[in-house]
Amino acid sequence: xxxxxxSLIAYVAFKYTTPKLRLDHDSLDDNLLLSxxxxxxxxxxxxxxxVENILRRRKGLDHSQAxxxxxxxxxxxxxxxxxxxxxxxxxxxxHVDVISPNHTELCGFFGTEAHHxxxxxxxxxxxxxxxxxxxxxxxxxxx
Numbered sequence: 001x002x003x004x005x006x007s008l009i010a011y012v013a014f015k016y017t018t019p020k021l022r023l024d025h026d027s028l029d030d031n032l033l034l035s036x037x038x039x040x041x042x043x044x045x046x047x048x049x050x051v052e053n054i055l056r057r058r059k060g061l062d063h064s065q066a067x068x069x070x071x072x073x074x075x076x077x078x079x080x081x082x083x084x085x086x087x088x089x090x091x092x093x094x095h096v097d098v099i100s101p102n103h104t105e106l107c108g109f110f111g112t113e114a115h116h117x118x119x120x121x122x123x124x125x126x127x128x129x130x131x132x133x134x135x136x137x138x139x140x141x142x143x
Contacts, residue, residue, distance in 0.1 A: 025053035033057055037071040040096075044088035047074045051095040072096040081108035 040047050051072050058066040074096040086109045
């Protein structure tokens, strides 16, 4: 839904137009394996597996670009942004350069709801209350 203030402007839905493909490190040809970045949308465990195996496969290539570490951007699957996945999330942080949950997903790892500046609870773009969660993930993810 797209809202302006309290008014609904439009309802936007996402729909796959082709079958979903589950790609992994073995799905990448040598050219794709040499990419400068990878955007992973998956569970924490799958994230770690993909990063480790992409790096392992790159080491096996006879190409100068294969020696440079690519940028790994991880977007956790929203359904797995729950407290029992927090430790797995922290483990995945050791393998990626960027994690991109929205504020609602981030709060989900801590079992809290997103509270907004107007006191309401729910989903909008006010992320000021999540800074402590980010600091907590960083601190515990690096120990």
